[in-house]
Amino acid sequence: MSGQHFGARLTGATAARGPLCAGIDPHPGLLDAWGLPRDAAGLERFALTCVEALAGVVAVLKPQSAFFEAYGSRGVAVLERVIAESRAAGALVLLDVKRGDIGSTMAAYAQAYLADGSPLAADAVTLSPFLGFGSLDPALDLAARTGRGVFVLARTSNSEGASVQRAVDGGGRTVAQAVVDAAAARNAGAAPLGSVGLVVGATVGNSGLDLSALNGPVLAPGLGAQGAGPADLRAVFGAALPHVLPASSRDILRHGPDVPALRDAALRVRDSLVAAAG
Numbered sequence: 001m002s003g004q005h006f007g008a009r010l011t012g013a014t015a016a017r018g019p020l021c022a023g024i025d026p027h028p029g030l031l032d033a034w035g036l037p038r039d040a041a042g043l044e045r046f047a048l049t050c051v052e053a054l055a056g057v058v059a060v061l062k063p064q065s066a067f068f069e070a071y072g073s074r075g076v077a078v079l080e081r082v083i084a085e086s087r088a089a090g091a092l093v094l095l096d097v098k099r100g101d102i103g104s105t106m107a108a109y110a111q112a113y114l115a116d117g118s119p120l121a122a123d124a125v126t127l128s129p130f131l132g133f134g135s136l137d138p139a140l141d142l143a144a145r146t147g148r149g150v151f152v153l154a155r156t157s158n159s160e161g162a163s164v165q166r167a168v169d170g171g172g173r174t175v176a177q178a179v180v181d182a183a184a185a186r187n188a189g190a191a192p193l194g195s196v197g198l199v200v201g202a203t204v205g206n207s208g209l210d211l212s213a214l215n216g217p218v219l220a221p222g223l224g225a226q227g228a229g230p231a232d233l234r235a236v237f238g239a240a241l242p243h244v245l246p247a248s249s250r251d252i253l254r255h256g257p258d259v260p261a262l263r264d265a266a267l268r269v270r271d272s273l274v275a276a277a278g
């Protein structure tokens with residue numbers, strides 16, 4: 001990928017379009033609600049309607065891979081179109097795949113999602129560090145070489161995550177803080193922002209995390225359907241708020257399939273985030 005690295009492109013995109021990541025999560029129940037069949041054709045209509053409504057106005061689109069994989073090769077072909085058409089309309093694409101594996105096979109996932117010329121290459125992907133942060137090195141290295149980004153799970157929005165992520169190591173540091181510190185080391189010296197992001201749910205309350213040295217973006221899912229609102233972001237993120245990218249899926253998608261209604265819903269969420277940050 002030519003041009004600026006991901007952290008710079010994200011900074012430009014959110015400055016121009018506002019701080020919102022809209023998720024494309026084609027839940028079977030949403031296909032029903034939109035009057036679409038639960039098959040690859042329904043998936044395609046759903047996903048491309050999202051692209052039509054959102055890709056020209058939202059900074060980041062986040063397709064959730066599993067909902068596409070569920071329809072096999074036809075679903076994955078739809079995902080390829082979503083990535084290409086969203087990017088062509090000016091949105092950055094964060095592919096939500098939450099990959100994490102031992103290093104040798106992590107390299108293969110990196111090729112699939114972060115290599116120039118790969119059909120599924122996006123601007124960034126979500127990664128899971130729970131096989132050890134260092135196991136992600138092949139993906140972080142390739143992303144750095146190709147100007148792409150990653151968002152590494154640190155403190156997830158679900159309640160089950162806390163027992164792992166708040167566990168404390170021998171030095172008294174939580175697992176989540178160790179992820180933050182490893183990402184910060186990767187981002188040191190980058191300007192205007194590094195390309196190794198984190199995921200910290202908007203639902204987690206006072207996380208206790210020290211994000212002051214991160215120098216990277218923080219994806220904050222959990223708005224809307226999971227109960228968090230724009231006003232919660234300041235409590236969770238404090239001084240790190242300017243680098244937070246709030247994410248919402250179902251709370252926006254329920255306004256489809258009408259394209260203007262879907263777009264207006266996303267813009268309302270975006271405007272409420274701008275107001276809450278101001």
Ligand SMILES: O=C(O)c1cc(=O)[nH]c(=O)n1[C@@H]1O[C@H](COP(=O)(O)O)[C@@H](O)[C@H]1O
Pocket residue numbers: 023025064096098126155156157158199200201221222223224225226247248249250251
């Ligand atoms: O990595 C993610 O995107 C993610 C991390 C996390 O901690 N919590 C979380 O909800 N997500 C994703 O964010 C989206 C949330 O969807 P809604 O609850 O419908 O807004 C889903 O695609 C989740 O898989």
